[in-house]
Amino acid sequence: MxxxxxxxxxxxxxxxxxxxxxxxxxxxxxATFFDGMTLTPxxxxxxxxxxxxxxxxxxxGLLRKLSDLGLPLVSVKPxxxxxxxxxxxxRS
Numbered sequence: 001m002x003x004x005x006x007x008x009x010x011x012x013x014x015x016x017x018x019x020x021x022x023x024x025x026x027x028x029x030x031a032t033f034f035d036g037m038t039l040t041p042x043x044x045x046x047x048x049x050x051x052x053x054x055x056x057x058x059x060x061g062l063l064r065k066l067s068d069l070g071l072p073l074v075s076v077k078p079x080x081x082x083x084x085x086x087x088x089x090x091r092s
Contacts, residue, residue, distance in 0.1 A: 015052035018059065021074040022047050022066060034062065050079055 025041040026049075035058075037051035053059045059076075066073060 015054045017051065017079040018053050018076065019079040020049040020062070020066070020076050022049065023072040023074055026071075034065065037062075046074055 021042075023046055025045065026039050026047045028039055031037060031039050034049055035051075037049050040048045040050070042048060049062075053062065063073070063076070
């Protein structure tokens with residue numbers, strides 16, 4: 001199957017959104033280091049880093065940054081899509 005529509009210009013897929021949870025609280029200023037992703041401290045002592053990731057290579061680079069900082073990884077999962085009206089759509 002091809003990403004080329006009848007007009008002949010390939011369609012670039014939208015970036016996948018991910019939610020990455022790490023142990024500890026990160027200051028919001030770290031968002032720049034993580035390519036502008038959103039950092040949200042949680043009450044359980046973790047930080048959720050979420051936003052678009054263009055491809056698997058970028059995801060691995062992001063995970064490498066976390067590892068280089070010594071941040072324990074709790075989870076990595078695709079995030080639900082945001083839809084108009086503030087709701088989320090299940091990606092399954």
